[in-house]
Amino acid sequence: MDAAFWNNRFAAPQYIYGETPNVFVAEMASQIPAGPVLCLAEGEGRNAVHLATRGHRVMAVDQSEAGLAKARRLAAARGVEIETVLADLVNFTIEPGVWSGIVATFAHLPPAIRRRVHAQAVHGLRPGGVFVLEAYTPAQLAFDTGGPKSPELLMTLAGLRKELAGLEFKIGREIERDVIEGDGHTGRGSVVQILARRNE
Numbered sequence: 001m002d003a004a005f006w007n008n009r010f011a012a013p014q015y016i017y018g019e020t021p022n023v024f025v026a027e028m029a030s031q032i033p034a035g036p037v038l039c040l041a042e043g044e045g046r047n048a049v050h051l052a053t054r055g056h057r058v059m060a061v062d063q064s065e066a067g068l069a070k071a072r073r074l075a076a077a078r079g080v081e082i083e084t085v086l087a088d089l090v091n092f093t094i095e096p097g098v099w100s101g102i103v104a105t106f107a108h109l110p111p112a113i114r115r116r117v118h119a120q121a122v123h124g125l126r127p128g129g130v131f132v133l134e135a136y137t138p139a140q141l142a143f144d145t146g147g148p149k150s151p152e153l154l155m156t157l158a159g160l161r162k163e164l165a166g167l168e169f170k171i172g173r174e175i176e177r178d179v180i181e182g183d184g185h186t187g188r189g190s191v192v193q194i195l196a197r198r199n200e
Helices: 003-010 023-031 046-053 065-078 111-124 138-142 157-163
Strands: 037-040 058-062 083-086 099-105 125-136 168-181 185-197
Touching: 003 065, 023 046, 023 099, 023 125, 023 168, 023 185, 037 046, 037 111, 046 058, 046 065, 046 099, 058 065, 065 083, 099 111, 111 125, 111 157, 138 185, 157 168, 157 185
Parallel strands: 037 058, 037 099, 058 083, 099 125
Antiparallel strands: 125 185, 168 185
């Protein structure tokens, strides 16, 4: 699923994953300290815009120019500004010690890339900063309501604890829930959710 795939997917006028934030991100937003927030694989901007409305300076990173253009339109419609960065996470570097929050929802990457991005995220947080993630688990393959079909792209809580070593997990759970986010995610899903804090 390269930039061409996502540009084609996001070319539609409607917001494929909706205009409202991910439910878990919305629930955890109050746990993100004041300061800048980095949204990874942010697509059409729903989480970035929501966090900007809460007063954060937000950088949204995605490999799709079509998605980021929609993110900027959504921000304008909500009366906020966000910074958008066109980049593949393969090549993007998370600057150490900068971020009060890092957010990744359904950012399903090949394992080697995911491990590198998550390691950078640990060091990218300021002391007290939090990492918020929701992703599909391997059990999602039985649902067919969104997400990749390749098991290696899916995530488990045990795997994330290893990849995010150095953070304190305040929330870490694998659950089933109704994921209703535009046409892209619609129906019962199996997800992993984490809120993890950098303490030192």
